[in-house]
Amino acid sequence: MRRQANPLATDPSPATRPVVWRPSLAKQKGETKHAALTERIIADIDGGLLKPMDRMPTHRDLARDLGLSVQTVSLSYKEAERLGYLSGEIGRGTFVKARVTDRAGRMMLDHSSNEVLDLSIIRGVYLDEHETASREIFREMAEGNVADFMRPCRPIAGLDRHRETARIWLRTLGVSADAGRILVTNGAAHGIFLALTCIIRSGDVVLCENLTDHGIIGLSNILGFSLKGLPTDEEGILPDALEAACASGGVRALVWIPTLNNPTGHVAGAARRHEIATIAKRHGIFVIEDEVYRPMIDEDLPSIAEMLPDLGFFVTSFTKTVLTGLRVGYLVVPPAYSIRAASILRVSSWSGTYLTAEIATRWIENGTVQRLIGLQRGEIRTRQGITTDILGDHIASSHPLSPCAWLKVPKHWAEDGLVRSLANQNVAVTPSEPFVAGPGHGGGIRICIGGRMSHSSLSKALTTVRQAFEQLPPVYDIGSIG
Numbered sequence: 001m002r003r004q005a006n007p008l009a010t011d012p013s014p015a016t017r018p019v020v021w022r023p024s025l026a027k028q029k030g031e032t033k034h035a036a037l038t039e040r041i042i043a044d045i046d047g048g049l050l051k052p053m054d055r056m057p058t059h060r061d062l063a064r065d066l067g068l069s070v071q072t073v074s075l076s077y078k079e080a081e082r083l084g085y086l087s088g089e090i091g092r093g094t095f096v097k098a099r100v101t102d103r104a105g106r107m108m109l110d111h112s113s114n115e116v117l118d119l120s121i122i123r124g125v126y127l128d129e130h131e132t133a134s135r136e137i138f139r140e141m142a143e144g145n146v147a148d149f150m151r152p153c154r155p156i157a158g159l160d161r162h163r164e165t166a167r168i169w170l171r172t173l174g175v176s177a178d179a180g181r182i183l184v185t186n187g188a189a190h191g192i193f194l195a196l197t198c199i200i201r202s203g204d205v206v207l208c209e210n211l212t213d214h215g216i217i218g219l220s221n222i223l224g225f226s227l228k229g230l231p232t233d234e235e236g237i238l239p240d241a242l243e244a245a246c247a248s249g250g251v252r253a254l255v256w257i258p259t260l261n262n263p264t265g266h267v268a269g270a271a272r273r274h275e276i277a278t279i280a281k282r283h284g285i286f287v288i289e290d291e292v293y294r295p296m297i298d299e300d301l302p303s304i305a306e307m308l309p310d311l312g313f314f315v316t317s318f319t320k321t322v323l324t325g326l327r328v329g330y331l332v333v334p335p336a337y338s339i340r341a342a343s344i345l346r347v348s349s350w351s352g353t354y355l356t357a358e359i360a361t362r363w364i365e366n367g368t369v370q371r372l373i374g375l376q377r378g379e380i381r382t383r384q385g386i387t388t389d390i391l392g393d394h395i396a397s398s399h400p401l402s403p404c405a406w407l408k409v410p411k412h413w414a415e416d417g418l419v420r421s422l423a424n425q426n427v428a429v430t431p432s433e434p435f436v437a438g439p440g441h442g443g444g445i446r447i448c449i450g451g452r453m454s455h456s457s458l459s460k461a462l463t464t465v466r467q468a469f470e471q472l473p474p475v476y477d478i479g480s481i482g
Contacts, residue, residue, distance in 0.1 A: 019054040019057070021057060021062075025037060034076045037066070038075075041085060055094070058093065117461035122448045122450060125376055126450075126451055129375055130372065133363075134325075149354045149355065150354065156350065157183045157351070158182070158184030163179040173316060175305055192288060194348070195333070196225075197223065198333065199252065199253060200252060203225065204253070206226065206227050207230055208230070208254070209229060209232050209256060209264075209437065211229070211263055212256075212262070213257060216255050216437070217435075229437030231438070235272045236258060237268075242276060253286040254280060257292075258301075263444075263446040265399040274307070277307040277308055289305060290315050291314060293321065295322075296401045310336070313332065328352060386459055387447070390465075391462055405446070407447060409443055413469070415431040415433075415445060417473050418445065418473070422468055427464045447462075
């Protein structure tokens with residue numbers, strides 16, 4: 001299997017120097033000192049004075065500079081961490097946490113293909129065969145009996161037939177679960193939300209890759225848990241890093257993308273998965289497997305949900321591998337969590353959408369899902385080949401079956417300046433900011449090669465990226481030119 005080299009292993013360099021930050025506090029009447037400092041931290045992060053992954057001054061140094069007690073600073077840092085603004089890294093310090101901001105959202109807008117060559121969003125490829133399959137299923141459903149899936153409003157976890165078909169499909173992904181443990185969801189993001197709300201409370205520590213799907217980062221801000229990114233290599237999270245994090249205490253769960261991680265494209269082999277499962281079991285932490293890309297890999301890779309039946313949650317969907325608009329997924333929960341998960345599903349969306357679940361069920365039964373996944377694999381392989389041919393050594397991490405690639409930013413460019421330069425040439429890409437959950441990731445930009453895009457359009461966009469990488473930036477965007 002061809003895989004690009006991945007430079008994302010643990011950064012051996014010492015922790016970065018703390019940012020020079022000397023805030024002035026304007027304490028309101030009746031307001032405590034630690035509350036005033038917390039407000040200043042949040043305001044300076046929101047205002048951009050403190051940037052994602054800046055290392056904060058130590059508790060003692062800031063206390064000395066501001067004339068406060070160390071306890072006051074500690075309380076402020078702890079509260080800012082609880083609110084999702086800071087993240088403590090054992091042995092390294094406290095860092096400004098990357099947040100899903102309006103600015104990041106603007107970078108990832110789904111622009112019209114007539115205006116821009118959009119490499120900023122992960123989508124499944126869309127070919128004429130997808131159009132044909134969609135029209136055929138719509139016609140079939142319009143001419144048949146629809147009451148069976150349009151009239152019911154229960155069961156909450158999904159119609160019995162849908163869950164039974166899901167059970168059969170999940171076996172092809174290495175997961176054996178009775179239908180009672182399966183919930184039909186509105187995509188993988190919905191499934192991850194349900195899994196986390198089953199087990200996580202505000203202030204809990206959740207681990208993930210140091211570069212991870214921005215949806216997980218967003219959930220940490222919404223649900224109020226502390227997300228800590230761990231260093232990775234070409235197979236994802238390093239077992240030693242997971243062991244150390246768990247041994248430090250307070251860890252409740254691990255959320256990871258073992259297959260075709262977004263944004264790096266790494267794939268954890270069988271041995272790595274067993275190592276992660278063993279560590280999780282020893283420390284009694286839950287593991288949520290985001291396996292939305294798992295159908296792309298035709299390998300016998302074990303599932304942690306199988307290895308840890310009482311601690312493992314398995315999440316997958318069809319949006320990235322079959323059809324972007326087929327927003328239906330499956331969540332497999334440990335036996336003890338079936339009732340709790342269904343109750344959370346009920347209050348969050350009542351149930352998954354029966355209409356899309358019916359389409360997925362019929363497509364599984366008649367082989368359309370398998371056929372469209374086969375088309376996806378073939379087309380992504382072709383597009384990854386084009387990407388490698390054009391970008392070559394600029395690729396930091398990728399995989400022949402990944403819908404994205406992670407690119408190294410040349411030293412003479414700053415990420416934001418490069419993104420702006422490409423946007424000015426009608427090519428949209430995504431910098432590292434939305435994906436950063438921990439230090440030592442090295443930075444980069446993500447390009448996505450799915451969607452409805454001709455090979456010539458893809459080549460044009462990638463050539464624009466390569467040419468931008470090879471140009472010197474404008475003077476106002478210079479990062480470091482030797």
